[in-house]
Amino acid sequence: MPGSQRPEIELPTMLLRAAGLVILLFACTAPTLAQDVTPAAPRQPVTVVPEASDAKIASRLQRILKSTGWFDVAHVSVNDGVVFLDGTTGTQEHRAWAGTLAENMQGTVAVVNRIEAGADVGSTFVRAGEEFTGFYRQMLRVWPLVALAGLVILATWLTAGLVALAVRLIFAGRIESPLLLSVVARAFAVPVFLLGIYFVLQFSGLTRLALTVLGGTGLIGVIIGFGLRDITENFLASILLSMRNPFHSGDLIDVGGHTGVVQNLNFRSTVLLTLDGNQVQIPNSTVYKSIIKNYSSIPSRRAEFTVGIGYDSSAVKTQTLIAKVLQEHPAVLDTPESLVLVEELGPATVGLRVYYWFDSNTYSPNKINSALLRQTKNALLKAGIELPDSAREVIFPKGVPVVQMTNSTQVRRESESDAGRAPAADENSDTTPSEGNLSNETVEMREQQSKGNLPETQENLLKK
Numbered sequence: 001m002p003g004s005q006r007p008e009i010e011l012p013t014m015l016l017r018a019a020g021l022v023i024l025l026f027a028c029t030a031p032t033l034a035q036d037v038t039p040a041a042p043r044q045p046v047t048v049v050p051e052a053s054d055a056k057i058a059s060r061l062q063r064i065l066k067s068t069g070w071f072d073v074a075h076v077s078v079n080d081g082v083v084f085l086d087g088t089t090g091t092q093e094h095r096a097w098a099g100t101l102a103e104n105m106q107g108t109v110a111v112v113n114r115i116e117a118g119a120d121v122g123s124t125f126v127r128a129g130e131e132f133t134g135f136y137r138q139m140l141r142v143w144p145l146v147a148l149a150g151l152v153i154l155a156t157w158l159t160a161g162l163v164a165l166a167v168r169l170i171f172a173g174r175i176e177s178p179l180l181l182s183v184v185a186r187a188f189a190v191p192v193f194l195l196g197i198y199f200v201l202q203f204s205g206l207t208r209l210a211l212t213v214l215g216g217t218g219l220i221g222v223i224i225g226f227g228l229r230d231i232t233e234n235f236l237a238s239i240l241l242s243m244r245n246p247f248h249s250g251d252l253i254d255v256g257g258h259t260g261v262v263q264n265l266n267f268r269s270t271v272l273l274t275l276d277g278n279q280v281q282i283p284n285s286t287v288y289k290s291i292i293k294n295y296s297s298i299p300s301r302r303a304e305f306t307v308g309i310g311y312d313s314s315a316v317k318t319q320t321l322i323a324k325v326l327q328e329h330p331a332v333l334d335t336p337e338s339l340v341l342v343e344e345l346g347p348a349t350v351g352l353r354v355y356y357w358f359d360s361n362t363y364s365p366n367k368i369n370s371a372l373l374r375q376t377k378n379a380l381l382k383a384g385i386e387l388p389d390s391a392r393e394v395i396f397p398k399g400v401p402v403v404q405m406t407n408s409t410q411v412r413r414e415s416e417s418d419a420g421r422a423p424a425a426d427e428n429s430d431t432t433p434s435e436g437n438l439s440n441e442t443v444e445m446r447e448q449q450s451k452g453n454l455p456e457t458q459e460n461l462l463k464k
Helices: 014-032 054-066 094-103 122-171 178-203 206-229 227-244 282-289 313-327 366-380 409-419 423-426 440-450
Strands: 072-080 080-091 110-117 252-254 258-265 269-274 279-281 292-294 301-310 340-343 350-359
Touching: 054 072, 054 080, 054 094, 080 094, 080 206, 094 110, 110 340, 122 178, 178 227, 227 258, 227 282, 252 269, 258 279, 269 282, 282 340, 292 440, 301 366, 313 340, 313 350, 313 366, 350 366
Parallel strands: 080 110
Antiparallel strands: 072 080, 252 258, 252 292, 258 269, 269 279, 301 350, 340 350
C-alpha cells in the first residue's frame, strides 16, 4: 500500500452516531419493558339510586363540585349517560378529581372533562419532581440492560475494526488501489456492526425495529443512490480511475480541454495545475468519460512546423538544409527519424511540412519549435532559398510610379537595414536568452506545486 495511505481501523462516524441512538432508544424503552405493572384497586362507585336518570346524575355532581369550593362556575350536563363537565379550577389535580368522580358515578357511560385548570407553579414543580423520581427508579432497575447494550455495541465496533484490518492485510497484495481496498474492508466490517445493533434491539424487545434496520439497509442505499446520483457517479469513477491509473501524480495530461500537471485524485475530482499556474478541478465522472492525453507516459513526442519556399528554389536543397538543422540540434532525437516532406503547391509558395521528435520530459515543445524555426530561416536565407509571402494582387490604375534613388539614400537605407540585423552567431545558436534553456515547464510546475498551499490535495488515490 502507498505510504501516504494510513490504514483506517475506525468505522465511519455515522455508524458510531447510529450506535449512540440505538443505546438511547434502548434506554428509553427498556424502563417500560422492565417495570412491574401493578393493577389499581377498584374504586367504590358513588350510588345515587338504581338506574339513575341523567337529571339526577347531573344534579348530584353539580352539588358535590359546588360543595368542595375548588371550582368556579362549575356546570354539569348529562346526555344518555355521557357526562359533560365545564368550568375552571386552580390545579390539575382538582380537574382530574372531578373527572374521576364523574366516572365513578352510577349510570355514567363516558365523561367529557372540559374543566380548565389555571397556572399552578408549585404543582408543576411537584409533578416534575415526581416524574424525575419515577424515571430515576426505573433507571436503577434497567441500568444493567443499558450497560449490556453499550458493551455489545462497543464489542461489535471493535470486532468490525478488527475485521476491516484483517481484510486490509489479506487483500493488501492483491488490490493496489487504496480506495478500492478501503471500500472492500468496509463492505466486510459494516455487516458485523449492523449485526451487533440487531442483537441490541432484539433483546430489548424491539424485534420489528431490528428487522427493519437489517431489511431496510438495502432500500436506504438505493434511495441514497438515486438522490445523490452525481456524487455516487463521481465516487465510482474515482474507484475505477484509482484501479486503472491512466496517469500518475506529476504527469502532464490533457483531459476535458484542460492541460496541466496532475496534482492528485480525490473522491470527487481530479486536480490539475495548468501551465499558467491555475488550479483546475475536473469531476471524476468527466475524467473517466473523456479522452485523456498523457504526454508523460512516453518520453518521445513528435512536433511539426511548415515552411513555404519560392517556385524558383530547389525543394531538394531545402529538404537537405532543414534536415541538417534538425540533425545538428541537440534537442531533436535521432530515432524516430525526422522528416521534411513537400506538402502542397500553393499559389505563391511550395509548402513543406517538417516532422521531428524530442524528449518531452526534458524539453518544452514551444521552445524547441521557436529555436528550430529560427535556425531554419537563417539557413535557408543564407543558402539563397527564397521565402516569399502569400500571393497578393495590387492594381495601379494610373500606372506604376518609378522613383530613382540617389546613392546616398540607398546606402543610408542599407546601413539602417544592416544595423537592425542580429549577429549571425545568435541566429545559428541552439538557444537564445529569450528561449531559455529549452527545458520543459512541467518541471517548474512541480516545484511550484510543492511550494504552494493548494486545497483538496491532502488525500491522493493515485500511485506516486
